[in-house]
Amino acid sequence: MALDRLDDRRSALRAALKNNRILVAKDILIEIYDIDSALRARIERLDESAWGERLNGLMTEIAALVEAEVSRFPDTVGHVLGSRSLRCHQTMAGRLIGRGRDAISDAASRCMKLLGRR
Numbered sequence: 001m002a003l004d005r006l007d008d009r010r011s012a013l014r015a016a017l018k019n020n021r022i023l024v025a026k027d028i029l030i031e032i033y034d035i036d037s038a039l040r041a042r043i044e045r046l047d048e049s050a051w052g053e054r055l056n057g058l059m060t061e062i063a064a065l066v067e068a069e070v071s072r073f074p075d076t077v078g079h080v081l082g083s084r085s086l087r088c089h090q091t092m093a094g095r096l097i098g099r100g101r102d103a104i105s106d107a108a109s110r111c112m113k114l115l116g117r118r
Contacts, residue, residue, distance in 0.1 A: 006035050006058050017069050
């Protein structure tokens with residue numbers, strides 16, 4: 001389901017770029033990166049599976065869409081879709097923040113179970 005959702009977001013990104021809806025495309029791209037990051041963080045040995053191959057293929061297609069959009073402008077002009085902040089989960093700090101958030105969430109969930117709350 002997550003890969004189908006990612007594929008749907010890829011199609012929406014393509015449509016947004018085609019219609020010059022850059023801010024919409026930015027929001028879609030953030031969601032795409034979040035899905036990619038969550039899948040890679042939570043599924044062990046994902047790259048060794050057919051799902052991992054499909055994920056890599058989708059992300060390659062998405063990167064090509066973004067690159068085609070960004071390359072329309074000179075190198076001296078920045079583009080919102082080329083911003084590193086969109087891919088913050090790919091940095092070491094972004095990965096640590098995500099894992100810390102997961103650890104806190106898991107700990108809170110365990111405490112609630114111990115207290116008999118759901």
